[in-house]
Amino acid sequence: MGQNSGHQERGKKPELALSETMEAEAEVQSNKDEAKELKAKERRLTSVFGVADLKNGAIGLYNLGQSCCLNSLLQVFLMNIHFTGILRRITVPPCAAQRRSNVPYQMLLLLEEMQRGKRKAVRPTELACCLSAHRVELFVQHDAAQLFLRLWNLIKKQMKKLELVEELSDLYTICVQEHLACQNCSFEIKNNSCMLTLPLPVLDSNSHRLKTLEDCLQYFFHPEELTGQNMCFCQQCGMKTPFLKSMKLVYLPQTLTIHLKRFCFEKSSYTHKLSHYLPFPRDLDFNGVLTENQCHADDNEKATWQYDLFAVVAHSGSASCGHYCAYIQSLTERKWYCFNDSQVCQVSWDDVKCTYGHSNLHWGETAYLLIYMKKHPQQPYPGLSECLGKL
Template sequence: ILLMGQRSGRQERSKKPQLALSETMEAETEVRNNKEEAEEVKAKNQRLASVFGVADLKNEAVGLYNLGQTCCLNSLLQVFLMNIHFTGILRRITVPQSAAQQKNSVPYQMLLLLEKMQRGKRKAVGPTELAYCLAQHRVRFFVQHDAAQLFLTLWNLLKKQMKRPELVEELKNLYTICIQEHLACQNCSFEMKSKSTMLTLPLPVLDADSHWLKSLEDCVQHFFLPEELTGPNMCFCQKCGRKTPFLQSMKLVHLPQTLTLHLQRFNFERSSRTYKLSHYLSFPQHLDFREVLPENQCQADASEKATWQYELFAVVAHSGSTSCGHYCAYVRSLTEHKWYCFNDSMVCPVSWDDVKCTYGHPRLNWYANGSLFLPNAALDFGMRAVRSGKTNGFG
């Protein structure tokens, strides 16, 4: 209104204000366009950062929908993706160039699933694209998988498809255990030594006399006990020139930042019958291998042993029998320091007493805890990892 009054009072100066008004409107339009463009670029960068970079998981824990007996896969994915050391490696992968390569890449599809879980406030998301990708690599669904075997399959696919050598090396360092095996002839002084690596430490839950072991510490100690190889198990001695009794022993050389322990609950008999060992077996929240293993079963210096202190990060538990059952995961958030139970799409905070339900029980029943069913079942497979100060993690 003010501009209209000035223009009608001074006709001789009408062109300059009109030109100034036009220039002002163009300037405002340009500023607005630049602002919108800047906001669009910022939003795009934030989307990329959520995938490749920067912010950690700050939203509530997110579940994964069951696509058809994918509870085992869902449980393992939750443990992988809740491990900030693993996701730190995952976020630095080289993105495949073509759409076909992207669909076939397990690391890339796992990265997209992580981004999908972090985007928005959904309680659960579907791992459909990753499941399709795994199917291309002959990972079958609508069958009950063994968690330890599926974990090994996923890890090998990740290691194979990560193109950057330094990331492959970081992945190995994060999970790989190093053992030195000794074979000593009992008739002479001949001895063989060899180092080997493994992804999980397969712990027996029965001793040599088929008695139940009562704790995780007992299982670790029994795994490293020397064993006499006699009868049909004798080995050929190069010095004696024939098969002789040997003493087999193992020494611990190196433990990774993420230590994976596998309780061998599935027992195989000579009659080809497989059954599950569901007896009670406790495990601690903190584990120091220096206190569990004697000095003669370790092959490491003091600096290496100083890192052998662990805290529990995750438990993958199985409820049911060898032919059918259900998996869920108990994971401790490394940012919130709280325990969660991931039961496919259902997620809820739990206490340490709830986690101890996975100690096992002869009766494989379930009990209700609010709207979530927690398994009163045996620990079948655990994996964990995180360094808290100087403390690693195990599971």
């Protein structure tokens, strides 16, 4: 018994060694194959210029579970050739686990898939899984303005090249100067800060409806008196005094995102949607909207404050239950398209104007995010990098 057992053990050793060698060779080959595949992907990705070229037509995105908000924002990002120009120059993460959790890389793969095939729509499954790992869940009613900020911050955080981070910030970041002045003395505080969207109220302080986008902009930059319970402590007076709070525009980016605050929060914690009529222009010139006292920029900077409307993220339904779609103008074709999840069709400017809203259609479609593109770009504001840490 012992001898037979010993022969059997001796016979197994060469087989075991051979098996280990084969496994090692297989692993080496697998690593080589993975490296080749990664290089091939890198070569393909460097040739991606953006869905806005529309080489294969406008491509939709399937709804994966209340993902209409995510789909609309992805289309706005990927139809922007300035954004995709940055995206296609990212550093590809070295290992599979990092690639699965990297939002910019997964967006780039989705962009490639949208351009490669002839399908009318693709499934953003891998990107959705990646975002879920970063607590951007499916089957949740997202707010488009909040989700835009989360996506942008994830993209910026996971970009490894400093120059790309700076380009991304220059592309989207707004710079304003906040000003507080004591009404009893000459004490004042000035502070530059940055934001990714202009959050414009659609009602004034008396709950009266603002009639146009230009009215909303003027109201946002209009000085506010801080009195009563809102008084501030003045270091020079040594007590709380009335202050005048104002905001001045310093720098506007290539891609300007305006958030129309159509969801109203009441004291009862009930949220309702403001669906009233609010027109917005195709061409927006801030020099014709804001006064000199509402701007803090030189003439060269203000000369670039002329914009064309690029996209509208529209919401239909109520504050608690609704649906998003995106109207986007191709930067190459100059044609408008409606991206409604997997359904994409060409539309007219009159169709886009239907998102102005209507007082009697509370469940109707209304513009929620407006994205404007600068007509005449200029060099970024030199002090912008100092403000970015405050985002």
